[in-house]
Amino acid sequence: VSMSWLTPHIGSQMVDVGSAMLLLTCFAVVAQRRLSACVDLFALQSLFLAMTAAFVAFLTGTPHIYLAAALTVVVKVIVIPFVLRRVIERLNVTRELVMNVNVPASLLICGALVMVAFFITQPIIPFGHLLTRDSLAIALAIVLIGFFTMIARQKAVTQLIAFLVMENGLFLGATAATYGMPLIVELGVFFDVLVAALIAGIYTNRLQDAFDSVDTSRLSELKE
Numbered sequence: 001v002s003m004s005w006l007t008p009h010i011g012s013q014m015v016d017v018g019s020a021m022l023l024l025t026c027f028a029v030v031a032q033r034r035l036s037a038c039v040d041l042f043a044l045q046s047l048f049l050a051m052t053a054a055f056v057a058f059l060t061g062t063p064h065i066y067l068a069a070a071l072t073v074v075v076k077v078i079v080i081p082f083v084l085r086r087v088i089e090r091l092n093v094t095r096e097l098v099m100n101v102n103v104p105a106s107l108l109i110c111g112a113l114v115m116v117a118f119f120i121t122q123p124i125i126p127f128g129h130l131l132t133r134d135s136l137a138i139a140l141a142i143v144l145i146g147f148f149t150m151i152a153r154q155k156a157v158t159q160l161i162a163f164l165v166m167e168n169g170l171f172l173g174a175t176a177a178t179y180g181m182p183l184i185v186e187l188g189v190f191f192d193v194l195v196a197a198l199i200a201g202i203y204t205n206r207l208q209d210a211f212d213s214v215d216t217s218r219l220s221e222l223k224e
Contacts, residue, residue: 019138022045026045030106039084047073049076050076052172076168100152117144118141136173136176143166
């Protein structure tokens with residue numbers, strides 16, 4: 001059921017606010033060195049994503065997006081952060097001391113990536129839905145920032161979080177562009193993300209056992 005007392009313009013602004021909160025949490029992850037804080041920020045971002053998706057479902061009368069929002073809460077706000085916290089406790093690694101790109105430079109690069117995302121999507125925004133058209137640029141920015149974070153960080157845990165942030169951006173983009181993917185596709189994506197997180201947790205443990213470190217640059221030491 002749609003909210004008759006909300007105009008499309010107001011609804012669009014409220015969805016944009018939710019999308020902007022997702023983008024802000026991306027910058028917070030980039031600026032954070034503590035692994036546990038990165039996990040908490042990912043959970044917070046996923047909660048904002050679920051709220052934004054639920055709001056889009058409420059405004060557009062698209063029921064299956066409610067299920068996607070609920071799955072986001074279960075998988076990305078509860079299950080995956082729980083797995084990552086257990087991995088951090090098991091590894092006894094609390095901070096990322098060495099990074100390929102330092103925090104100030106990373107924040108500047110991420111700011112540039114946001115501008116690039118808005119520049120790329122500017123020609124196609126007028127063809128999108130009124131409700132979520134501006135969220136498409138933010139979704140692309142989140143994907144670009146997540147990809148950059150995977151390159152800029154060396155710890156396997158933060159690289160996994162960056163991958164999950166990228167997936168959040170893709171989910172926001174699907175919601176913004178088409179009001180959600182088909183339900184069977186959404187279920188498959190959530191299952192794949194959960195399995196990827198579990199496998200990455202096992203891989204991180206094995207990396208720690210082999211090298212006494214979760215720095216992925218140590219993989220270059222592997223020999224046949």
